Amino acid sequence: MKAVVVSRFGGPEVLQYVEVKTPRVGSGDVRVMVRAVGVHAADAMWREGTYPYALPKPPFVPGQIATGVVAEIGSGVEGLTIGNPVHVLHLLGGAYAEQMVVPHEDIIHLPDGIDLQAAACITDYIATWAFFQDGFSGHEAKSVFMPNSTGGTGMANIQCAKQKGMQVIASGSSEAGCRRLIEWGADHAINHKTGDVIAEVLSATAGRGVDAVLDHVAGPAFNDHFALLAPDGMIFIMNTLAGAPRENPFAQMRLHPDRCWKIRSWSTHVYDRHSPRRQDLTRQVIDLMVSGRFRPTGINKQLLAEAGLVHALRGERKLIGKTILVP
Numbered sequence: 175m176k177a178v179v180v181s182r183f184g185g186p187e188v189l190q191y192v193e194v195k196t197p198r199v200g201s202g203d204v205r206v207m208v209r210a211v212g213v214h215a216a217d218a219m220w221r222e223g224t225y226p227y228a229l230p231k232p233p234f235v236p237g238q239i240a241t242g243v244v245a246e247i248g249s250g251v252e253g254l255t256i257g258n259p260v261h262v263l264h265l266l267g268g269a270y271a272e273q274m275v276v277p278h279e280d281i282i283h284l285p286d287g288i289d290l291q292a293a294a295c296i297t298d299y300i301a302t303w304a305f306f307q308d309g310f311s312g313h314e315a316k317s318v319f320m321p322n323s324t325g326g327t328g329m330a331n332i333q334c335a336k337q338k339g340m341q342v343i344a345s346g347s348s349e350a351g352c353r354r355l356i357e358w359g360a361d362h363a364i365n366h367k368t369g370d371v372i373a374e375v376l377s378a379t380a381g382r383g384v385d386a387v388l389d390h391v392a393g394p395a396f397n398d399h400f401a402l403l404a405p406d407g408m409i410f411i412m413n414t415l416a417g418a419p420r421e422n423p424f425a426q427m428r429l430h431p432d433r434c435w436k437i438r439s440w441s442t443h444v445y446d447r448h449s450p451r452r453q454d455l456t457r458q459v460i461d462l463m464v465s466g467r468f469r470p471t472g473i474n475k476q477l478l479a480e481a482g483l484v485h486a487l488r489g490e491r492k493l494i495g496k497t498i499l500v501p
Protein backbone atom coordinates (compact mmCIF):
# COMPACT_ATOMS: atom_id res chain seq x y z
CA MET A 175 0.00 0.00 0.00
CA LYS A 176 0.99 3.65 -0.29
CA ALA A 177 1.66 5.85 2.75
CA VAL A 178 3.37 9.08 3.69
CA VAL A 179 6.52 8.36 5.69
CA VAL A 180 8.62 10.67 7.88
CA SER A 181 12.08 9.12 7.62
CA ARG A 182 13.78 11.94 9.60
CA PHE A 183 12.51 15.01 11.45
CA GLY A 184 12.44 18.14 9.31
CA GLY A 185 10.46 20.42 6.99
CA PRO A 186 7.59 19.46 4.67
CA GLU A 187 10.10 17.88 2.24
CA VAL A 188 10.65 14.94 4.63
CA LEU A 189 7.08 13.74 3.94
CA GLN A 190 7.61 11.07 1.29
CA TYR A 191 4.70 9.28 -0.40
CA VAL A 192 6.05 5.76 -0.85
CA GLU A 193 5.15 2.08 -1.04
CA VAL A 194 5.18 0.45 2.43
CA LYS A 195 4.38 -3.00 3.78
CA THR A 196 0.66 -3.52 4.33
CA PRO A 197 0.20 -4.06 8.08
CA ARG A 198 -1.27 -7.36 9.28
CA VAL A 199 -4.36 -7.67 11.42
CA GLY A 200 -3.81 -9.26 14.84
CA SER A 201 -6.23 -10.34 17.51
CA GLY A 202 -8.38 -7.38 18.61
CA ASP A 203 -7.39 -5.29 15.56
CA VAL A 204 -9.38 -3.85 12.68
CA ARG A 205 -8.18 -2.97 9.18
CA VAL A 206 -9.64 0.27 7.85
CA MET A 207 -9.54 1.43 4.22
CA VAL A 208 -8.87 5.11 4.74
CA ARG A 209 -11.23 7.56 2.98
CA ALA A 210 -10.15 10.81 4.66
CA VAL A 211 -7.32 11.89 6.98
CA GLY A 212 -7.80 14.84 9.33
CA VAL A 213 -4.76 17.15 9.16
CA HIS A 214 -3.87 18.72 12.50
CA ALA A 215 -1.34 21.18 13.86
CA ALA A 216 0.12 18.26 15.83
CA ASP A 217 1.05 16.49 12.55
CA ALA A 218 3.48 19.30 11.72
CA MET A 219 4.98 19.11 15.21
CA TRP A 220 5.42 15.34 14.81
CA ARG A 221 7.14 15.94 11.45
CA GLU A 222 9.46 18.57 12.95
CA GLY A 223 10.13 16.49 16.06
CA THR A 224 8.82 19.25 18.35
CA TYR A 225 5.66 17.64 19.68
CA PRO A 226 6.15 17.54 23.45
CA TYR A 227 4.06 14.46 24.20
CA ALA A 228 4.54 10.81 23.13
CA LEU A 229 6.55 11.68 19.98
CA PRO A 230 7.54 8.63 17.88
CA LYS A 231 11.04 8.16 16.44
CA PRO A 232 11.42 8.16 12.61
CA PRO A 233 10.66 6.35 10.45
CA PHE A 234 6.93 6.62 11.06
CA VAL A 235 3.67 7.29 9.26
CA PRO A 236 2.13 10.44 10.79
CA GLY A 237 -1.51 11.23 11.41
CA GLN A 238 -3.75 10.19 14.24
CA ILE A 239 -7.16 10.77 12.73
CA ALA A 240 -8.93 9.13 9.82
CA THR A 241 -12.31 7.97 8.63
CA GLY A 242 -12.87 4.97 6.42
CA VAL A 243 -14.58 1.63 6.08
CA VAL A 244 -13.86 -1.66 7.85
CA ALA A 245 -11.99 -4.07 5.56
CA GLU A 246 -10.87 -6.85 7.93
CA ILE A 247 -11.71 -7.78 11.50
CA GLY A 248 -9.35 -9.58 13.90
CA SER A 249 -10.43 -12.32 16.27
CA GLY A 250 -12.19 -11.19 19.42
CA VAL A 251 -13.66 -8.03 17.90
CA GLU A 252 -17.43 -7.79 18.16
CA GLY A 253 -20.01 -5.32 16.88
CA LEU A 254 -18.39 -4.49 13.53
CA THR A 255 -18.91 -5.89 10.05
CA ILE A 256 -16.99 -5.44 6.82
CA GLY A 257 -17.98 -2.18 5.13
CA ASN A 258 -19.03 -0.34 8.30
CA PRO A 259 -18.12 3.37 8.22
CA VAL A 260 -15.76 4.23 11.09
CA HIS A 261 -13.77 7.03 12.67
CA VAL A 262 -10.23 6.23 13.88
CA LEU A 263 -8.31 8.07 16.58
CA HIS A 264 -4.96 6.31 16.94
CA LEU A 265 -2.45 8.22 19.05
CA LEU A 266 0.48 6.19 17.68
CA GLY A 267 -0.04 7.60 14.17
CA GLY A 268 -0.38 5.78 10.86
CA ALA A 269 -3.30 7.72 9.37
CA TYR A 270 -1.42 9.21 6.37
CA ALA A 271 -1.91 5.93 4.52
CA GLU A 272 -4.27 4.02 2.27
CA GLN A 273 -4.95 1.54 5.08
CA MET A 274 -4.60 1.49 8.85
CA VAL A 275 -4.58 -1.44 11.26
CA VAL A 276 -5.60 -0.31 14.74
CA PRO A 277 -6.90 -1.79 17.99
CA HIS A 278 -10.70 -1.90 17.96
CA GLU A 279 -10.78 0.45 20.97
CA ASP A 280 -9.53 3.23 18.68
CA ILE A 281 -12.53 2.83 16.37
CA ILE A 282 -15.91 4.49 16.55
CA HIS A 283 -18.63 2.98 14.40
CA LEU A 284 -20.31 5.83 12.48
CA PRO A 285 -23.92 5.99 11.32
CA ASP A 286 -24.52 4.59 7.81
CA GLY A 287 -24.58 7.25 5.12
CA ILE A 288 -22.47 9.76 7.06
CA ASP A 289 -20.21 11.97 4.92
CA LEU A 290 -16.79 10.43 5.70
CA GLN A 291 -14.93 13.59 4.63
CA ALA A 292 -16.94 15.81 7.00
CA ALA A 293 -16.59 13.11 9.66
CA ALA A 294 -12.80 13.54 9.50
CA CYS A 295 -13.47 16.78 11.45
CA ILE A 296 -15.04 14.87 14.34
CA THR A 297 -11.82 14.97 16.39
CA ASP A 298 -11.67 18.77 16.14
CA TYR A 299 -15.15 18.90 17.61
CA ILE A 300 -14.34 16.29 20.27
CA ALA A 301 -11.34 18.33 21.43
CA THR A 302 -13.34 21.50 21.75
CA TRP A 303 -16.66 20.00 22.87
CA ALA A 304 -14.70 18.32 25.67
CA PHE A 305 -13.18 21.66 26.47
CA PHE A 306 -16.58 23.38 26.71
CA GLN A 307 -18.09 20.46 28.67
CA ASP A 308 -15.21 19.68 31.03
CA GLY A 309 -12.45 22.28 30.64
CA PHE A 310 -14.60 25.19 31.76
CA SER A 311 -15.25 23.29 35.04
CA GLY A 312 -17.85 25.69 36.38
CA HIS A 313 -16.31 28.84 34.86
CA GLU A 314 -19.29 31.02 33.85
CA ALA A 315 -18.82 32.53 30.40
CA LYS A 316 -21.31 34.39 28.24
CA SER A 317 -18.68 35.65 25.81
CA VAL A 318 -15.45 34.29 24.42
CA PHE A 319 -12.61 35.61 22.26
CA MET A 320 -10.78 33.11 20.04
CA PRO A 321 -7.68 34.48 18.30
CA ASN A 322 -6.20 32.79 15.20
CA SER A 323 -9.26 30.63 14.64
CA THR A 324 -9.26 30.03 10.87
CA GLY A 325 -8.22 26.34 11.14
CA GLY A 326 -10.21 23.21 11.96
CA THR A 327 -9.96 23.73 15.70
CA GLY A 328 -11.19 27.30 15.29
CA MET A 329 -14.21 26.09 13.30
CA ALA A 330 -15.08 23.60 16.03
CA ASN A 331 -14.43 26.10 18.83
CA ILE A 332 -16.83 28.60 17.28
CA GLN A 333 -19.63 26.08 16.78
CA CYS A 334 -19.21 24.51 20.24
CA ALA A 335 -19.33 27.94 21.91
CA LYS A 336 -22.47 28.82 19.92
CA GLN A 337 -24.08 25.55 21.11
CA LYS A 338 -23.38 26.81 24.63
CA GLY A 339 -25.11 30.10 23.81
CA MET A 340 -21.99 32.28 24.02
CA GLN A 341 -21.19 35.45 22.14
CA VAL A 342 -18.23 34.53 19.95
CA ILE A 343 -15.56 36.95 18.79
CA ALA A 344 -12.87 35.32 16.66
CA SER A 345 -9.84 36.55 14.76
CA GLY A 346 -7.88 35.61 11.65
CA SER A 347 -5.03 37.04 9.62
CA SER A 348 -6.90 37.69 6.34
CA GLU A 349 -10.22 39.00 5.05
CA ALA A 350 -10.98 35.57 3.53
CA GLY A 351 -10.27 33.98 6.92
CA CYS A 352 -12.58 36.46 8.65
CA ARG A 353 -15.40 35.68 6.20
CA ARG A 354 -14.96 32.01 7.05
CA LEU A 355 -15.21 32.77 10.79
CA ILE A 356 -18.61 34.40 10.22
CA GLU A 357 -19.73 31.52 7.97
CA TRP A 358 -18.89 29.10 10.82
CA GLY A 359 -21.07 31.10 13.21
CA ALA A 360 -18.89 33.73 14.90
CA ASP A 361 -20.79 36.88 15.91
CA HIS A 362 -17.78 39.11 15.20
CA ALA A 363 -14.62 38.51 13.18
CA ILE A 364 -11.50 40.65 13.60
CA ASN A 365 -8.61 40.79 11.15
CA HIS A 366 -5.75 40.86 13.66
CA LYS A 367 -3.30 42.06 10.99
CA THR A 368 -5.23 45.21 10.13
CA GLY A 369 -7.64 45.73 13.03
CA ASP A 370 -7.34 46.93 16.63
CA VAL A 371 -8.17 43.70 18.45
CA ILE A 372 -8.51 45.12 21.94
CA ALA A 373 -10.74 48.02 20.84
CA GLU A 374 -12.94 45.78 18.69
CA VAL A 375 -13.43 43.18 21.44
CA LEU A 376 -14.28 45.89 23.99
CA SER A 377 -16.69 47.51 21.54
CA ALA A 378 -18.41 44.16 20.82
CA THR A 379 -18.88 43.58 24.57
CA ALA A 380 -20.03 47.13 25.44
CA GLY A 381 -16.72 47.81 27.15
CA ARG A 382 -16.95 44.93 29.63
CA GLY A 383 -14.54 42.53 27.92
CA VAL A 384 -14.96 38.79 27.39
CA ASP A 385 -15.40 36.13 30.06
CA ALA A 386 -12.96 33.78 28.37
CA VAL A 387 -10.12 33.77 25.86
CA LEU A 388 -9.34 30.53 24.06
CA ASP A 389 -5.72 30.87 22.97
CA HIS A 390 -3.56 28.39 21.09
CA VAL A 391 -0.87 30.84 20.04
CA ALA A 392 0.32 32.76 23.18
CA GLY A 393 3.62 34.39 22.11
CA PRO A 394 4.99 37.92 22.68
CA ALA A 395 1.55 39.60 22.61
CA PHE A 396 -0.02 37.22 25.12
CA ASN A 397 -0.46 39.95 27.76
CA ASP A 398 -2.81 41.89 25.43
CA HIS A 399 -5.48 39.39 26.45
CA PHE A 400 -5.69 40.97 29.89
CA ALA A 401 -6.87 44.24 28.32
CA LEU A 402 -9.89 42.52 26.80
CA LEU A 403 -10.75 40.21 29.69
CA ALA A 404 -13.75 40.93 31.96
CA PRO A 405 -13.37 40.64 35.75
CA ASP A 406 -13.10 36.99 36.84
CA GLY A 407 -12.29 36.13 33.21
CA MET A 408 -10.22 33.11 32.28
CA ILE A 409 -7.56 32.59 29.61
CA PHE A 410 -7.43 29.00 28.40
CA ILE A 411 -4.19 27.90 26.77
CA MET A 412 -4.66 25.17 24.15
CA ASN A 413 -1.14 25.50 22.75
CA THR A 414 1.72 28.02 22.53
CA LEU A 415 2.49 28.07 18.77
CA ALA A 416 4.19 31.47 19.00
CA GLY A 417 6.15 30.74 22.18
CA ALA A 418 6.39 32.60 25.47
CA PRO A 419 4.90 36.03 26.39
CA ARG A 420 7.15 39.09 26.05
CA GLU A 421 6.36 40.18 29.62
CA ASN A 422 5.60 38.25 32.75
CA PRO A 423 1.80 37.66 32.74
CA PHE A 424 1.72 37.49 36.54
CA ALA A 425 2.72 41.16 36.63
CA GLN A 426 -0.55 42.09 34.87
CA MET A 427 -2.51 39.89 37.21
CA ARG A 428 -0.85 41.49 40.26
CA LEU A 429 -1.51 44.99 38.86
CA HIS A 430 -5.26 44.27 38.80
CA PRO A 431 -5.88 42.14 41.91
CA ASP A 432 -9.55 43.17 41.99
CA ARG A 433 -10.12 41.41 38.65
CA CYS A 434 -9.23 37.89 39.87
CA TRP A 435 -8.17 36.66 36.43
CA LYS A 436 -7.41 33.00 35.84
CA ILE A 437 -5.18 31.11 33.41
CA ARG A 438 -5.71 27.44 32.68
CA SER A 439 -4.01 25.04 30.30
CA TRP A 440 -6.21 22.44 28.64
CA SER A 441 -5.58 19.45 26.42
CA THR A 442 -7.64 16.53 25.21
CA HIS A 443 -4.75 14.31 26.25
CA VAL A 444 -6.52 14.41 29.61
CA TYR A 445 -8.70 11.65 28.12
CA ASP A 446 -5.81 9.40 27.13
CA ARG A 447 -6.31 7.67 30.46
CA HIS A 448 -10.11 8.06 30.53
CA SER A 449 -11.24 6.58 27.25
CA PRO A 450 -14.88 5.96 28.35
CA ARG A 451 -15.29 9.74 28.70
CA ARG A 452 -13.65 10.28 25.30
CA GLN A 453 -16.08 7.77 23.79
CA ASP A 454 -18.99 9.43 25.52
CA LEU A 455 -17.95 12.84 24.13
CA THR A 456 -17.41 11.30 20.70
CA ARG A 457 -20.98 9.97 20.66
CA GLN A 458 -22.30 13.39 21.63
CA VAL A 459 -20.30 15.01 18.81
CA ILE A 460 -21.52 12.50 16.23
CA ASP A 461 -25.13 13.15 17.30
CA LEU A 462 -24.60 16.91 17.05
CA MET A 463 -23.05 16.48 13.61
CA VAL A 464 -25.76 14.15 12.31
CA SER A 465 -28.44 16.57 13.57
CA GLY A 466 -26.72 19.42 11.69
CA ARG A 467 -25.89 21.47 14.78
CA PHE A 468 -22.16 21.00 14.07
CA ARG A 469 -21.62 21.85 10.40
CA PRO A 470 -18.04 21.53 9.09
CA THR A 471 -17.96 23.69 5.97
CA GLY A 472 -15.31 24.94 3.59
CA ILE A 473 -13.18 21.79 3.98
CA ASN A 474 -9.92 21.80 1.96
CA LYS A 475 -9.69 18.42 0.27
CA GLN A 476 -6.17 17.48 -0.91
CA LEU A 477 -4.58 14.27 -2.16
CA LEU A 478 -2.66 12.19 0.37
CA ALA A 479 0.23 12.13 -2.12
CA GLU A 480 0.40 15.94 -1.75
CA ALA A 481 0.90 15.86 2.03
CA GLY A 482 4.28 17.63 1.75
CA LEU A 483 2.76 20.51 -0.24
CA VAL A 484 -0.12 20.75 2.24
CA HIS A 485 2.30 21.00 5.18
CA ALA A 486 4.29 23.66 3.32
CA LEU A 487 1.16 25.76 2.68
CA ARG A 488 0.08 25.37 6.29
CA GLY A 489 3.52 26.55 7.45
CA GLU A 490 3.10 29.67 5.29
CA ARG A 491 -0.40 30.16 6.80
CA LYS A 492 -1.95 29.95 3.35
CA LEU A 493 -4.58 27.37 4.33
CA ILE A 494 -7.96 28.53 5.54
CA GLY A 495 -10.32 26.04 7.12
CA LYS A 496 -10.06 22.38 7.95
CA THR A 497 -7.75 20.37 5.69
CA ILE A 498 -8.25 16.69 4.93
CA LEU A 499 -6.16 14.32 2.82
CA VAL A 500 -7.79 11.70 0.63
CA PRO A 501 -5.93 8.59 -0.62
Ligand SMILES: NC(=O)c1ccc[n+]([C@@H]2O[C@H](COP(=O)([O-])OP(=O)(O)OC[C@H]3O[C@@H](n4cnc5c(N)ncnc54)[C@H](OP(=O)(O)O)[C@@H]3O)[C@@H](O)[C@H]2O)c1
Nearest residue numbers: 214215301322324325326327346347390412413440441442
Ligand atom coordinates in the same frame (compact mmCIF):
# COMPACT_ATOMS: atom_id res chain seq x y z
N1 LIG B 1 -5.32 21.56 23.75
C1 LIG B 1 -5.97 20.74 22.95
O1 LIG B 1 -6.61 19.80 23.40
C2 LIG B 1 -5.95 20.98 21.48
C3 LIG B 1 -6.71 20.17 20.63
C4 LIG B 1 -6.70 20.43 19.27
C5 LIG B 1 -5.92 21.48 18.79
N2 LIG B 1 -5.19 22.21 19.65
C6 LIG B 1 -4.38 23.33 19.16
O2 LIG B 1 -5.23 24.22 18.47
C7 LIG B 1 -4.49 24.87 17.48
C8 LIG B 1 -5.21 24.89 16.16
O3 LIG B 1 -5.19 23.60 15.59
P1 LIG B 1 -5.54 23.42 14.06
O4 LIG B 1 -5.39 21.98 13.76
O5 LIG B 1 -6.82 24.10 13.76
O6 LIG B 1 -4.32 24.23 13.44
P2 LIG B 1 -4.07 24.95 12.09
O7 LIG B 1 -5.22 24.74 11.17
O8 LIG B 1 -2.76 24.53 11.61
O9 LIG B 1 -3.93 26.48 12.54
C9 LIG B 1 -5.01 27.24 12.96
C10 LIG B 1 -4.71 28.72 12.75
O10 LIG B 1 -3.69 29.18 13.65
C11 LIG B 1 -2.95 30.23 13.04
N3 LIG B 1 -1.54 29.86 13.13
C12 LIG B 1 -0.92 28.81 12.59
N4 LIG B 1 0.38 28.81 12.90
C13 LIG B 1 0.59 29.88 13.68
C14 LIG B 1 1.72 30.43 14.34
N5 LIG B 1 2.95 29.88 14.24
N6 LIG B 1 1.57 31.54 15.06
C15 LIG B 1 0.37 32.11 15.14
N7 LIG B 1 -0.75 31.64 14.56
C16 LIG B 1 -0.64 30.54 13.83
C17 LIG B 1 -3.47 30.38 11.64
O11 LIG B 1 -4.47 31.41 11.67
P3 LIG B 1 -4.23 32.87 11.10
O12 LIG B 1 -3.12 32.80 10.09
O13 LIG B 1 -5.54 33.26 10.53
O14 LIG B 1 -3.87 33.68 12.29
C18 LIG B 1 -4.18 29.06 11.39
O15 LIG B 1 -5.22 29.15 10.48
C19 LIG B 1 -3.11 24.21 17.43
O16 LIG B 1 -2.20 25.03 18.13
C20 LIG B 1 -3.34 22.90 18.15
O17 LIG B 1 -2.19 22.39 18.74
C21 LIG B 1 -5.19 22.00 20.98
